[in-house]
Amino acid sequence: MSYLESMIDSLEFNLSLLREQLAGMEHYPELTGTVISKYVRCGRPNCVLCSAGFYHGPNLYYRYYEDGELHDKYLGKKIKDEYIHKSEANKKYREVEKEAKEIEMEIRRLKQQLRKGGTQ
């Protein structure tokens, strides 16, 4: 087995491990956004805080894009924990997914090199 072939072999093994890991991970594909916190003006005309230049918060929002538009959905007490949990799980999932994609690309690259008659 050539150097390239054994490289491909070991990368394919790594990839299969990552895919197994992904299959066992929590993932909520319907949730494409992230949880953010921000300070806001409340809009009440007589608010002492806001008129003094302070804002309220930090409040948690779920930030996502829909049809190219940015949306911030306020996360109240009841749904806050669920969104935090799910978006954290998604973040971990996406990191592993990204790693898997990078390995896939590397395998593709090495296979091309192999077909071209790699010199190693």
Ligand SMILES: [Zn+2]
């Ligand atoms: Zn205010």
